Amino acid sequence: MPQSLSRILVHLIFSTKNRQPLIAPDVQGRLHGYIPGILHNLGCVPIQTGGTADHAHVLFALARTVTVSKVVEETKTGSSKWMKTQGVASFAWQTGYGAFSIGESQLETVVRYIQRQNEHHRRRSFQEELRLLLEKYNVPYDEKYVWD
Numbered sequence: 285m286p287q288s289l290s291r292i293l294v295h296l297i298f299s300t301k302n303r304q305p306l307i308a309p310d311v312q313g314r315l316h317g318y319i320p321g322i323l324h325n326l327g328c329v330p331i332q333t334g335g336t337a338d339h340a341h342v343l344f345a346l347a348r349t350v351t352v353s354k355v356v357e358e359t360k361t362g363s364s365k366w367m368k369t370q371g372v373a374s375f376a377w378q379t380g381y382g383a384f385s386i387g388e389s390q391l392e393t394v395v396r397y398i399q400r401q402n403e404h405h406r407r408r409s410f411q412e413e414l415r416l417l418l419e420k421y422n423v424p425y426d427e428k429y430v431w432d
Contacts, residue, residue: 298381305337334398
């Protein structure tokens with residue numbers, strides 16, 4: 285095949301350092317509008333962004349020429365710098381992240397899930413949410429290292 289083609293959908297989740305609620309409601313929308321620009325610069329196609337005061341969800345199509353870890357690094361670095369320009373001088377993201385591949389048939393469900401984050405987190409904490417996703421995607425983890 286003379287052409288390289290791909291469509292790899294990634295649901296990325298990362299939290300603020302120590303899960304501090306540093307993303308104020310009035311900044312959330314702007315932050316989730318800023319992140320797609322970072323993805324575009326990496327050649328990735330942003331599909332949906334969202335989250336709450338202490339974490340972010342990013343759904344995107346991975347570019348053929350970039351790794352997931354590079355997307356995470358650039359997204360977290362760029363958005364952290366942007367948050368500091370919004371008056372949150374102490375803003376930082378937690379070191380780790382969760383990245384899950386999804387199929388095209390799951391796309392609309394994941395989009396709705398991300399859009400409804402504030403509603404969803406009235407019933408479930410970020411920690412509960414991440415544990416469920418890790419179990420759903422059969423990702424082995426050690427509880428003592430996930431939250432530090």
